Amino acid sequence: MSIHYPARERLANLPTPLQPLHKITERFSRPYGGPNIWVKRDDLTESAMSGNKLRKLEFIIAEAKAQGCNTLITCGGEQSNHCRATALAAARTGLKSHLILRQNAGGATSDTPDGNLLVDYLAGAKVSLYPLKEYVNQLPQLFGEWASYYLKRGDRALCIPTGGSDGLGIWGYILGAEELLADCRDNGFEPDRLICASGSGGTQAGLTLGCQMLGAQTRVTGYAVCDSEDYFVSKIRDDIRLWAEAYSQVFPFDAEQIHVSDKYIGPGYGVAGEEIFQTISLVAQLEGILLDPVYTGKAFYGLLKDIEQGLYADCRHVVFVHTGGHFGVFPQRTGFSAAWGQQ
Template identity: 40%
Template structure:
């Protein structure tokens, strides 16, 4: 995919991130389980959004923008990482967040302040309302000579998804050192872009590997993810050549988005105590618990190794703890 080299890109993370077998977890569950540590990407507390932002903010700079807008929930990991990366590039960051969840000065909201973001709350359940507010503030800034770039929730656009196509290329290059044959890549799905990039990357680099998205929200990701993946493929001058069974969505939302599931807590604690790895209770933790429940139910029987993509979010532990 030669077009990958022609897309605007700025190096923000430290890559490749580690890939290694979870020895104690694998022994307990009787299956080789690997972790791709994108929480160790070198920016803030890490996470999947940095790979996306390397393309999105590069496009913003290429357009001559000096300000970036984005949105999410009050404890949005994406918003926090956007603030961190924008600060590094000398850009002003305005976060217009839903006034939902933990809005006290805890967790990611502390980090938003540290990175100098202009944080604003809207009492709405509609991202449409927030995007309208972005347009209004943008118009005010334009009068003062500023140019803004808008990033939708989660950075989930075809351009953002390109970053996770790269992630699968990394995994392919790392696997031979370990002698692993991976049958499944699993990740949390909260807005769709990461899983879309994994789907496209798997079709290009690991065509015998399936992708499972663990939905932590109720959007129709079985449609959203392939659409984003096809858009990313177009940017890269290729096509999304699907085969039956290459991708599926499994939803593990519980009481709702950004609400911890009490039944997931033992799985999160187990990973911490057996492997020293922290997961948040509303995003990556839900995906991890959901994957292990599938495994216990025989869902992956007859298949090879699993790779779980750790997409970050540990700051939420310092805002809400575990259920």
């Protein structure tokens, strides 16, 4: 079917490359009769704004401008990739940004910001850090208070949910699915599976909906990095319902095709075990690709373990969507101390 997209602010360098992972396939998939592994390099959407969030922000910023907004307010963890991308995208398009951030579980923030948080400040974002309990219990009120604050000063703010994951942001990965499927056709195959990390659900929602709208038989699987399988199934279903209502879409989405694995979250969101750091190191050494310990490292580790257990034995081609996050490596640098030289 022909898809009619809403207005877009062009920010990302598209299309991103689709690359085969020959060494990873030979070492971690072929011995188990598994598929060829490819990676869609959405970590290359842009240099500093890199990652999956930029695809969503193209539609979000266009909507902000259409509504006459000059400020973007959004939220996330202290090392949020989405908030970093929002701050930089706002700076590039002449908008202000305000980030409502959740402090790390311990509640302490270093006097010297690192990783994504450092980039937030460099981009000129206003940053408001809140303790975990206050953030979780009062997030809607915090959005309301800051939107009112700007309105009183003659500004108008667009409030963007966690990860830009809602009925608007979903367009980014409907378009992403269309691009990815075209890449695969150009390489002579239709993917059996698309794999991504799921942290707010928006990328998986867009990929799943996009594949259905385009008539692909490809199954999308999200590896959860927080929350349960049931949570993500419900969240993705709700995002797609909001998309359909907001844009008067009558596409008959099949919610039975929402597939989530919550087996590899580990100790919790943003907390990685030794196996994740070793996986990141191995992928860097074998393929020259940098994953991160919050999202892509966990999802890629889960993919390799599930291939080892035979869960992808019926697949010929699997595409891993690299959603970015490389700035998240640096605040967790000590986790890699045992990974040096691992081959």
